Amino acid sequence: LGDWLADTGRTWGQPVAMSGSGPALFSLFGTVVEAADAVAEVAGARSAEAVAPVDRGWEIDGEVPLPQAPWMSPS
Numbered sequence: 001l002g003d004w005l006a007d008t009g010r011t012w013g014q015p016v017a018m019s020g021s022g023p024a025l026f027s028l029f030g031t032v033v034e035a036a037d038a039v040a041e042v043a044g045a046r047s048a049e050a051v052a053p054v055d056r057g058w059e060i061d062g063e064v065p066l067p068q069a070p071w072m073s074p075s
Contacts, residue, residue: 036050038050
């Protein structure tokens, strides 16, 4: 993983970090377009994604139905 981290950093021309929760690498880019271009250059990744930061938590486009607890169901 260390070699892949170094190779990716050289390819992107900027620092690449590894997440603390496992073998995931990431870097920060100025725009989503720059990130998408960088993702396209990653060889051998099981998954690679360009994403934009959100204020807190996570965000999904569209509507996601929220589950209701049984005691909140209409009687």
